[in-house]
Amino acid sequence: MDSEVFEAREPALLDGLRKAWAIAGKDMRIYYLQPAVLIFGLVFPIAIFFAFMIGRDVQTASLFPGLIALTLFFSTTTVAPFSVPWERMNRTFERLLFAPVSLPMAVLGKVISAFLFGLAVSLVPLVLGLLFFGSHIQDYGALVLGIILGNLCLANMGMLISTVRADTPPKVMMVLNVVRLPLMFMSGIFLAIPTLPYWGRVIAWFSPVSYATDLLYKGLGFQDYFGIVISVLMLLAFTVVMYVASVLRMRTWNR
Amino acid sequence: MMEGSGAAVTANGLTKYYDSLLAVDHITFEIAHGEIFGFLGPNGAGKTSTIRMLMNLIRPSEGSAAILGMDTVRDSLAVKAQVGIVPEVSNIFPELSTLNNLTFTGALYGMGRRNRMARASELIDLFDLAEHQHRKAVELSMGLRRRLAIAMSIMHRPRIIFLDEPTSGLDVSSARAIRDTVRELNGEGVTFFLTTHNMDEANQLCRRIAVINRGRLIAVDTPERLKQAAAESQVVEAVFDRELEPAEVEELSGLEGCSQLLPEAGKYRMRTSDPARILQGLYPFMHRSGIKPVSINTLGPSLEDVFIRLTEGGKEAAGDG
Numbered sequence: 001m002d003s004e005v006f007e008a009r010e011p012a013l014l015d016g017l018r019k020a021w022a023i024a025g026k027d028m029r030i031y032y033l034q035p036a037v038l039i040f041g042l043v044f045p046i047a048i049f050f051a052f053m054i055g056r057d058v059q060t061a062s063l064f065p066g067l068i069a070l071t072l073f074f075s076t077t078t079v080a081p082f083s084v085p086w087e088r089m090n091r092t093f094e095r096l097l098f099a100p101v102s103l104p105m106a107v108l109g110k111v112i113s114a115f116l117f118g119l120a121v122s123l124v125p126l127v128l129g130l131l132f133f134g135s136h137i138q139d140y141g142a143l144v145l146g147i148i149l150g151n152l153c154l155a156n157m158g159m160l161i162s163t164v165r166a167d168t169p170p171k172v173m174m175v176l177n178v179v180r181l182p183l184m185f186m187s188g189i190f191l192a193i194p195t196l197p198y199w200g201r202v203i204a205w206f207s208p209v210s211y212a213t214d215l216l217y218k219g220l221g222f223q224d225y226f227g228i229v230i231s232v233l234m235l236l237a238f239t240v241v242m243y244v245a246s247v248l249r250m251r252t253w254n255r
Numbered sequence: 256m257m258e259g260s261g262a263a264v265t266a267n268g269l270t271k272y273y274d275s276l277l278a279v280d281h282i283t284f285e286i287a288h289g290e291i292f293g294f295l296g297p298n299g300a301g302k303t304s305t306i307r308m309l310m311n312l313i314r315p316s317e318g319s320a321a322i323l324g325m326d327t328v329r330d331s332l333a334v335k336a337q338v339g340i341v342p343e344v345s346n347i348f349p350e351l352s353t354l355n356n357l358t359f360t361g362a363l364y365g366m367g368r369r370n371r372m373a374r375a376s377e378l379i380d381l382f383d384l385a386e387h388q389h390r391k392a393v394e395l396s397m398g399l400r401r402r403l404a405i406a407m408s409i410m411h412r413p414r415i416i417f418l419d420e421p422t423s424g425l426d427v428s429s430a431r432a433i434r435d436t437v438r439e440l441n442g443e444g445v446t447f448f449l450t451t452h453n454m455d456e457a458n459q460l461c462r463r464i465a466v467i468n469r470g471r472l473i474a475v476d477t478p479e480r481l482k483q484a485a486a487e488s489q490v491v492e493a494v495f496d497r498e499l500e501p502a503e504v505e506e507l508s509g510l511e512g513c514s515q516l517l518p519e520a521g522k523y524r525m526r527t528s529d530p531a532r533i534l535q536g537l538y539p540f541m542h543r544s545g546i547k548p549v550s551i552n553t554l555g556p557s558l559e560d561v562f563i564r565l566t567e568g569g570k571e572a573a574g575d576g
């Protein structure tokens with residue numbers, strides 16, 4: 001009896017993951033090259049970063065953890081807030097629910113596409129830093145965890161933001177930026193967290209971006225603040241909470 | 256497996272409130288396997304809401320429903336695997352090509368790559384979409400989009416299909432092609448639940464018709480029996496070689512057997528339960544007044560008459576209450 005239940009559950013999960021992957025593939029095909037996604041996800045963070053950093057008297061290599069964190073943050077959180085309201089407006093999101101796809105798997109599919117977008121985009125400044133600007137990897141583990149878990153966590157943050165009560169993509173984009181801009185300053189992107197004043201360090205605890213940034217500093221050989229274990233646990237916790245919250249929010253849409 | 260016993264669809268006191276608005280009011284019905292069931296009602300009657308509850312896209316406020324013996328809420332995923340839907344408002348992916356819309360749909364139903372490619376090209380042939388298969392859906396005409404939507408709804412070979420106003424807004428030949436498709440699939444054993452405003456369509460396609468008004472089911476029967484119930488609304492329609500004088504109109508409406516005269520754009524329509532009696536009086540009338548007939552037709556009760564009678568009755572009842 002127990003083994004029967006177990007056997008029945010295993011393929012159902014696999015089946016769900018396959019469908020989530022199909023949704024992610026469809027999103028990649030449709031949304032990655034949308035101008036709005038490229039502008040808010042790629043051009044925006046780079047422009048902001050240089051606007052803040054130009055003329056400051058710091059070593060170039062020390063800028064890169066922050067730059068990578070900012071690109072990762074902006075690119076990953078852009079995809080879902082663009083695609084979800086767009087698909088609600090077209091009613092194509094509902095088409096996913098015509099099929100035997102559970103809401104958690106539909107959400108996972110969208111998270112995966114955002115994750116992969118952020119991953120690809122955040123590798124660009126990393127590679128540039130390594131090749132041309134004297135960055136070097138000190139702690140591979142921290143770097144990989146920072147990039148992977150940071151992207152995953154922020155993909156879920158984008159997902160959660162995309163569930164706000166707003167009916168068009170531009171409105172959701174506005175909400176997204178209202179959330180993102182303060183977080184940008186709370187998260188050790190322009191100044192590493194250990195160098196922040198006391199209150200800055202306190203506030204940093206509340207931003208999931210801080211933990212990704214901190215891991216990136218550590219990975220590229222700079223002083224970190226939280227330590228790997230805390231950063232990893234906090235990123236995981238934020239990921240789970242935001243994922244569950246996204247699913248619950250979406251459940252209320254069609255009541 | 257459950258073919259012999261039980262119904263394809265059962266609704267049991269299904270009810271939907273949107274806040275305080277009662278959109279669907281305790282409706283109960285059964286659809287047999289292999290049936291084409293029509294759901295007929297004016298705008299806002301609750302047709303779409305009913306379909307959405309049956310598909311578990313919205314939760315019923317009260318009541319329950321079963322499809323192929325499975326509860327639509329508890330076994331939602333298992334139900335969806337057996338059901339196809341063509342919604343009222345097109346929701347194919349505008350950025351994807353015809354072909355990719357089909358294959359992506361297949362993936363959502365868990366079909367393997369080879370399987371979904373084969374099925375997609377089969378449907379592209381069947382629905383005559385070959386020359387449009389690489390065009391983005393956003394570029395397709397409304398008729399093509401509807402065809403694609405129907406093709407997508409049967410990608411996974413469902414046993415039950417919900418069609419929400421499948422032919423509204425289509426030209427005559429596209430609409431007929433869709434009705435032919437419905438008949439063909441029905442011939443293969445697929446059960447249909449179809450909403451429409453088009454009486455003719457319901458009459459042609461459906462074995463049974465449910466009339467819904469203001470959320471309430473007011474009749475469920477075969478088209479023939481519904482029409483019998485409206486036998487008194489047969490019509491004799493006469494067109495004369497000249498406009499009638501008011502006194503003549505008066506006389507015409509007084510003909511024996513005429514319960515109501517409806518003059519309309521040069522046509523005089525006399526409502527009756529016995530067309531023969533009207534005809535008997537009509538010829539002497541024309542003779543007396545020196546009028547010649549251009550045409551005289553008797554029209555049997557149409558489903559439209561039934562529909563108007565039933566739904567207007569609903570309005571009156573609601574107005575009284």
Ligand SMILES: Nc1ncnc2c1ncn2[C@@H]1O[C@H](COP(=O)(O)OP(=O)(O)OP(=O)(O)O)[C@@H](O)[C@H]1O
Binds near residue numbers: 276297343
């Ligand atoms: N999401 C919603 N929120 C609030 N009210 C709704 C919602 N959907 C439908 N309604 C209301 O519920 C009632 C029934 O709507 P429904 O769409 O089910 O009717 P319908 O029979 O499909 O009409 P139509 O023929 O125009 O498609 C209407 O009064 C409509 O305004």
Ligand SMILES: [Mg+2]
Binds near residue numbers: 303304343419
């Ligand atoms: Mg409707």
